[in-house]
Amino acid sequence: MKKIMSIMLVCVLVFFGGVFAWKAFVLHEEKKMSMEFKNPIITISAVAASTLEWDPTLQAVGSTRTVKGVNVTTELAGMITDIPFTPGANVKKGDVLVRLNIAPEVAQLHQLEAQAKLAKITYERDKKQFSFGAVSKEQLDTDDANMESTKASVEQEQATIDKKIIRAPFTGKLGISAVNPGEYINSGQTIVSLQTLDPIFVDFYLPQQDMQNAAVGQSVEVTSDRVPGQKFIGKITTINPIVNTDIRNVEVEATLSNPKAVLLPGMFTNVQLNTGSGKKEITLPEMAITFNPYGALVYLLQKTDQMHDGKAVWKAEQQFVTTGKTRGNQIAVLKGIKEGDMVVTSGQLKLKNGSLVVIDNTAVPSDNPNPPVKDRS
Template identity: 30%
Template sequence: MSNNKKTVRSIILLVAAGIVIFFVYKKIAGKKAAEGPVAGASGAKGAPARALLTDAWIVKTSDLGQSIEASGTLQSNEEVDVKPEINGRITHLYFKEGTNVSKGALLVKIYDEDLRAQLQKLKLQQQLAKTTLERQENLLKINGISQQDVDVTRNQVSAYGADMEFTQTQLQKTELRAPFSGKLGLRNVSEGAIVSSATIITTLQQIDPLKMDFSVAEKYRNAIKTGDKVNFYVSGDIKEYQGSIYAIDPKIDLSTRTVRLRALVPNNNGALFPGSFAKVKILLKDLPDAIMIPSQAVIPGTRDKRVIVADNGKAKFVVVETGIRTESNVQITNGLQPGDTVITTGILQLKPGMELNYNKVQ
């Protein structure tokens, strides 16, 4: 019996201790709730946000020179591989490597003695045929020969003339002349070499002026026209050169979505060389009232772009549209007005409605 009493007493004590602990915990929790959330905890509903120290940018308008940068390649205005039209042996080379030549200048002579002998033979045969024709025409007057015989001889005279013209043309092919004025390249053959129509004897390039090919994105197709000026630099040269666009490819490249352009570049002093890489800059137009802000102030999103502006000392998120980018700034085409204060630092920590303190304002 005594054991049952002890068991009941133990149970009563445990229940009483549990009730006391419950009320003590409830009292402590109520006290913490009355004190409110920790200062600066912006996630607490209705709690005042702690001010964040940030840098700011006062929006203003400025002149913006719109330009496009592209990569280009310099090319000769005219370029040709000097090749013979016929097979033969080179008897003389009339040029020096790397020198300038004028249009029509004789460059190479190929052996032609056999063609000259053939031409001389044809001349003699034609002369004999002409003499025979004169005799037959006199005989025809007295009916001493038929008209058919005279016609055959006359046709033979014409045939010899045609053969002579053909041989003369072959003789002209033994002389290689410059098709245009330009600068010769390196020589690949020597006198006495047997050459064919596939043999490249040298190259001829017109390097003043030069052509420059480059491509730009298709969105700029209607912003560029023939006559527009382009500025460019070449590797190893700090001087800025200039040219003008004279041809635009009417077709847009399907793989790169770019349009190809060609500019004409003066090269009076010969400082530029065909094949050089060029860093091209095209000036499109000036925007007098462009709104520019630092690039780091723009918060990219999946659907839009935003910036944080100061609204009565508190952070406000505004959706904007961007335009041209420079090295450090970006153009805002919609969403901001001159005089707005844009936050440029601490944007990852800011939330709507947070109070702002400024460390530096530009």
């Protein structure tokens, strides 16, 4: 009987011990889950702050413009008899582009030339006779005036014929023809566009506070998304002496060499001016900086001894910083961090002081000092 009672007592103790152990386990897990809910582990991207050579620069958006560019027109109306140019071809100054009907003018020219010839003969004859006193001075003067008048009429008619042969006013590249043979065109009507492509202008604006860093002859570096990775080097040739009162910017013109005609008039470009000698700066991707009413801040990471899904867990803390200039997607940090500090680059909106995070750099913000420019107009 005592043996049975002992067994029953042991069973009761084991049962209640198991119940208490289970309760303790459940309470532990609930506490653990509660802690994880209060301070969840957040996935972010991060980068180590690095020191890079920083050349002081000014960035601007520019637009290309031809040095010489016109819509070739005609001074006189007429019927087109010939179009000897090829659309899109390169032409030289003086090349014939269009011929208008000049048959009536040529006939008139021959008539005037005959009159001029007769007037000259008459003058020469009367001049000899005047030396013998056979012709008055008044008659000789009339002959001279008639000779000069007919000569001027010939030159005027020849000028009319020349105007009906339209030539390239300068060397350049032609556009699309706007006329056809047999077509009647009026004075001032566009025939074809003619543009010089080498060299080429780039126009851009700089804020008035940056004008002390720009000067005529200063080197500029221009890029275009038409030729990614290629840089065009030029010089500032003109700075507008007037500030635009609407935007308080000053227009600047630079001239670039464009031997392969890669840049075309009207293209969107990115312009960079070097404004001084380089120096070392701590840099971060611009996306790493968070701005609030109190200033600029970053999230610094401190490594903990925890692991989550095989990744180290870090603790995020806010740190106010003083920022400098930007270049492309990079920003200089003057105060607040040091080289090698781990800084959050994306996911800051989910963070607060003390947040636990893991780093996943599968997708990170751009950290390019010269990102490609895209025209979004």
